[in-house]
Amino acid sequence: xxxxxxxxxxxxxxxxxxxxxxxxxxxxVSFKINRGEFVAIMGPSGSGKSTLMHIIGALDKPTSGQxxxxxxxxxxxxxxxxxxxxxxxxxxxxxFYNLLPRTSALKNVMIxxxxxxxxxxxxxxxxxxxxxxxxxQNRLEHTPGQLSGGxxxxxxxxxxxxxxxxxxxxxEPTGNIASKQAIEIMKILDQLNRKGRTIVVITHENEIAECxxxxxxxxxxxxxxxxxxxxxxxxxxxxx
Amino acid sequence: MDYQExxxxxxxxLTLNKVRTGLAMLGVVIGIxxxxxxxxxxxxxxxxxxxxxxxxxxxxxxxxxxxxxxxxIRGGSVQTLTYxxxxxxxxxxxxxxxxxxxxxxxxxxxxxxxxxxxxxNVTGVLPDYADIRNLAxxxxxxxxxLQVSSLSKVAVLGPETVTDLFGENVNPIGRTIRxxxxxxxxxxxxxxxxxxxxxxxxxxxxxxxxxxxxxLFGVDYVSSISISAINEKVMTQAQEEIARLxxxxxxxxxxxxxxxxxxxxxxxxxxxxxxxxxxxTLLTGIAAISLVVGGIGIMNIMLVTVTERTREIGLxxxxxxxxxxxxxxxLTEAVMITFLGGIIGAAxxxxxxxxxxxxxxxxxxxxxxxxxxxxxxxxxxxxxxGWYPAQKAAKLEPIEALRYE
Numbered sequence: 001x002x003x004x005x006x007x008x009x010x011x012x013x014x015x016x017x018x019x020x021x022x023x024x025x026x027x028x029v030s031f032k033i034n035r036g037e038f039v040a041i042m043g044p045s046g047s048g049k050s051t052l053m054h055i056i057g058a059l060d061k062p063t064s065g066q067x068x069x070x071x072x073x074x075x076x077x078x079x080x081x082x083x084x085x086x087x088x089x090x091x092x093x094x095x096f097y098n099l100l101p102r103t104s105a106l107k108n109v110m111i112x113x114x115x116x117x118x119x120x121x122x123x124x125x126x127x128x129x130x131x132x133x134x135x136x137q138n139r140l141e142h143t144p145g146q147l148s149g150g151x152x153x154x155x156x157x158x159x160x161x162x163x164x165x166x167x168x169x170x171x172e173p174t175g176n177i178a179s180k181q182a183i184e185i186m187k188i189l190d191q192l193n194r195k196g197r198t199i200v201v202i203t204h205e206n207e208i209a210e211c212x213x214x215x216x217x218x219x220x221x222x223x224x225x226x227x228x229x230x231x232x233x234x235x236x237x238x239x240x
Numbered sequence: 241m242d243y244q245e246x247x248x249x250x251x252x253x254l255t256l257n258k259v260r261t262g263l264a265m266l267g268v269v270i271g272i273x274x275x276x277x278x279x280x281x282x283x284x285x286x287x288x289x290x291x292x293x294x295x296x297x298x299x300x301x302x303x304x305x306x307x308x309x310x311x312x313i314r315g316g317s318v319q320t321l322t323y324x325x326x327x328x329x330x331x332x333x334x335x336x337x338x339x340x341x342x343x344x345x346x347x348x349x350x351x352x353x354x355x356x357x358x359x360x361n362v363t364g365v366l367p368d369y370a371d372i373r374n375l376a377x378x379x380x381x382x383x384x385x386l387q388v389s390s391l392s393k394v395a396v397l398g399p400e401t402v403t404d405l406f407g408e409n410v411n412p413i414g415r416t417i418r419x420x421x422x423x424x425x426x427x428x429x430x431x432x433x434x435x436x437x438x439x440x441x442x443x444x445x446x447x448x449x450x451x452x453x454x455x456l457f458g459v460d461y462v463s464s465i466s467i468s469a470i471n472e473k474v475m476t477q478a479q480e481e482i483a484r485l486x487x488x489x490x491x492x493x494x495x496x497x498x499x500x501x502x503x504x505x506x507x508x509x510x511x512x513x514x515x516x517x518x519x520x521t522l523l524t525g526i527a528a529i530s531l532v533v534g535g536i537g538i539m540n541i542m543l544v545t546v547t548e549r550t551r552e553i554g555l556x557x558x559x560x561x562x563x564x565x566x567x568x569x570x571l572t573e574a575v576m577i578t579f580l581g582g583i584i585g586a587a588x589x590x591x592x593x594x595x596x597x598x599x600x601x602x603x604x605x606x607x608x609x610x611x612x613x614x615x616x617x618x619x620x621x622x623x624x625x626g627w628y629p630a631q632k633a634a635k636l637e638p639i640e641a642l643r644y645e
Contacts, residue, residue, distance in 0.1 A: 054639055057558075059558060059639050059642075060639055061639050079562075079563065080562045080563060083557060083560050083562045083563075084560065084562070086557075086558060086560050087559065087560020088560070092558055092559070094642070098555045098558075099550070099641065100552060100555070102256060103639065111556070111559055112559045112560055115556075115559060115560040115561050115562075115565065116560060120245075131286065151619065159559075163560075
């Protein structure tokens with residue numbers, strides 16, 4: 001018996017109704033992601049990859065089809081239950097970092113823990129250790145404005161880790177970052193994957209996708225390709 | 241996320257935009273400040289009036305002329321009481337409850353002493369007036385029965401009138417004043433009773449009733465008759481006995497058509513209290529309108545804040561904030577604005593009422609009720625006007641909110 005997949009997407013469709021016109025952003029998409037995978041979801045703009053990311057991230061529900069996260073039917077949950085799934089199971093890394101302005105790195109990392117009911121005394125300690133994991137142990141009290149793009153994204157990764165989620169869901173995590181720092185980000189994600197984290201990266205850049213172990217390619221809302229990445233870049237060899 | 245965190249978070253957010261927070265607060269500050277100031281001033285003036293009425297003693301009855309009704313037509317007369325009425329009451333064997341009686345005629349007049357002059361209340365009285373009204377003499381003597389029967393031109397002055405006419409620390413006994421070009425000898429000065437403005441009890445001139453009626457003002461009626469009963473328990477009996485006698489004297493068979501009215505201090509007190517209550521309520525009501533306006537201002541600011549922070553709200557929701565937490569966060573911010581506004585407003589209101597009561601020499605009262613009310617109202621305003629913006633924030637879709645530029 002094969003172990004239960006972490007994510008099971010089955011015949012998912014997402015239809016947007018704008019006036020008279022129906023737009024099928026996703027159509028009959030199915031795949032599974034197991035624990036410990038490092039997956040890139042690729043596709044040109046308009047391919048439906050953002051919509052798919054929203055559905056995997058429990059930010060949106062599919063129009064039809066099934067989404068099982070750790071065996072749980074996410075598409076059947078109500079708004080507050082979705083909020084709980086996002087808080088407990090998913091660690092988001094956004095393209096524009098989405099850190100709270102004028103708020104210290106430490107406080108930013110503590111936000112999900114505040115909503116997740118982690119005891120107050122434990123939050124700062126945990127946040128410090130996650131910030132140390134991304135190499136920002138000396139930037140705890142810096143606000144986003146005092147940090148570079150790469151550093152901000154590392155704070156976001158620490159925040160994504162803070163609730164010890166089942167998957168890290170990164171939406172164009174390097175889209176706004178200079179290339180040297182982008183590699184740094186990918187190295188951090190790679191290291192996390194080596195420690196057993198499941199990581200899903202949404203990207204349109206080949207260079208980024210090449211760092212992962214598996215590439216899912218979307219086009220016009222359909223799943224075009226889904227295959228292991230054989231030309232994987234070995235990030236451990238890149239010196240920073 | 242507990243209350244303490246909600247409060248620290250919202251205080252943090254509010255300090256990020258101090259000017260806006262301050263302006264949003266201003267409406268509540270003004271509203272609460274004026275409510276508290278007006279409520280405590282209202283209470284202070286009521287206390288002052290009440291105590292001055294009570295100081296006259298609880299066994300005091302006042303008879304004042306009322307309009308005469310004949311054949312359903314209300315006559316305009318206020319000249320229905322005479323000195324003879326007072327004498328009849330004093331001498332009647334049927335009235336067993338009477339202790340002291342005085343009749344008064346009161347009018348304003350110009351008083352001249354040398355180069356100084358003042359306009360004040362001149363009252364013609366009988367000798368018992370001092371006892372009935374609890375007036376004490378600080379120097380000289382009060383008007384005697386002989387001076388009343390002989391139409392003497394003598395006067396007893398209030399301490400403030402003395403100061404007005406002769407200056408501070410002058411003993412005016414033996415000196416003269418001129419009332420409507422007639423010369424009066426000053427025979428006594430009253431002790432100060434306090435009060436100021438329309439409640440001033442120290443600015444007055446007392447002369448014999450007969451002198452006032454015949455020599456000064458040329459009238460044959462009195463403005464009122466004051467009576468002190470032998471004790472408080474017989475007040476109702478005294479009222480009935482006097483009414484019966486006066487009705488007989490005025491040949492009125494139906495008591496409903498009486499051309500006079502008899503008040504006890506309690507009657508006056510309840511009338512005055514109801515009047516000041518009405519005024520206080522009215523003024524407080526007007527002040528409360530500014531609270532509502534302040535609340536609308538806060539709603540406006542909160543709506544702007546929600547729009548401005550759409551991305552933040554989207555992020556918080558993406559990170560697991562449930563609807564009620566977002567609602568609580570924005571509601572807490574609104575309530576913090578109104579609550580802080582309430583504290584500042586209360587402080588200002590108390591300050592204003594302290595200054596005004598000192599200036600108007602009223603007793604300074606700090607009513608706990610009005611302060612509690614102010615806080616309840618300010619928190620209520622925050623909840624009421626913060627609710628809609630908070631709901632709007634809570635209902636934002638996380639994807640839409642994250643995309644918002």
